[in-house]
Amino acid sequence: MDHPLAPPIDFPLEEVKRRIKSVQSVSGIFIESALKLQKDLKTFSFSTETEEKDQIHKADEMMGKFIVEYLRQNFPSDSILSEDNYKHEGNNSFRWVLDPIDGSMNFVRGIPLYCVAIGLEHRESPVAGVVFVPGLNTKYSAILSQGAFKNGLRIDVSNTESLARAMLVPSFPTNRKEILNEVISDITAFISCGRSMxxxxxxxxxxxxxxxxxxxxxxxxxxxxxxxxxSSVILAEAGGKLTDFSGKHFFPETQK
Known part of the structure; x- marks a missing residue:
């Protein structure tokens, strides 16, 4: 396939493998920590939206701190960027990009559909990723040119080619009310030609x-x-593509 994330000639594969193997070696600890944190949060009763948001922020920070401490201890020269507003500037070409809890609303409500996402960049390009789904006891991983895996088994995208037979995932950016009508229009268009969502x-x-x-x-x-x-490395290595709405390769830092 035309790989959108093809590694360069000087791609440091062994260094990337070493880092991902290290993260995978402590996956059980990460998963156990997330499950314990979710169980603890279920004891809270949220009477207001503000209280719920506060607990979401707290959960992100606590999980993020745990991952950051591990990375700082084992790869002190690597940079780190985390969704919970943590940033560390290292002195080499590697950067870890973290989403400590993706699906945080599910997380605080006890729903098992959330992830711990740990991505790795080399020279500002995604080169590897590990995603833990604690509530489903599932682990996804991928390294450029090495394939994508779920619990150690190779995975591939579906062979569905027709929208009429496709099962799609729609956008619901609840934090962007200004584009709500646009989103509803998109969903209406896809429902008219798609099979299910x-x-x-x-x-x-x-x-x-x-x-x-x-x-x-x-x-x-x-x-x-x-x-x-x-997730972009996992998707690409499984045979998929991550593009913008014009079909060009997607770069989050330049997307509006």
Whole structure:
């Protein structure tokens, strides 16, 4: 296939493998920590939207801190960017991009459809990703040119080619009310030609499900770097593509 994330000639494959293997080696600890944190949060009663948002922010920070501490200890020269507003500037060409809890609303309500996404960049390009789905005891991983895997088994996108037979994932950017009418118009258009729609509440999980062929496509507006760094490599290595709405390769940092 025409690989949108093809590695350069000087791609440091062994260094990337070493980093991803290290993260995978402690996957059980990450998963256990997420499950415990979710269980603890279920004891809270949210009487207001503000209280719920506060707990979401707290959960992101706590999970993010745990991952960051591991990365800082084991790869002190690497940069780190996390969705929970953490940033560390290293002194080499590697950067970890994290979404400690993607699907945080599901997380605080006890719904198992959420992810821990750990992506790796080399020279500002995504090169590897690991996604943990603690509530489903599932792990996705991929390294450029090495394939995509779910719990150690190779995965591929579906062979569905027709929209009439496709199961799609629609965009619901609830934090962007200004484009609500545009989103409704998009959904109406896809419903008229598509077969069915599903949504988990986690962009990363939706993308991984496309990568393993459970779903056929996803469209989303307003995604960020931490949403796509890990998942884009998994999708590409499974045979999929991540594009903007004109069909060009998608770069989150330049998308509006």
């Amino acid at each position: 599903r949504r988990t509440g986690s962009f990363v999980l939706d993308t991984c499900w496309v990568a393993e062929g459970l779903l056929d496509g996803i469209w989303e507006k307003g995604v960020k770097l931490w949403d796509t760094t890990a």
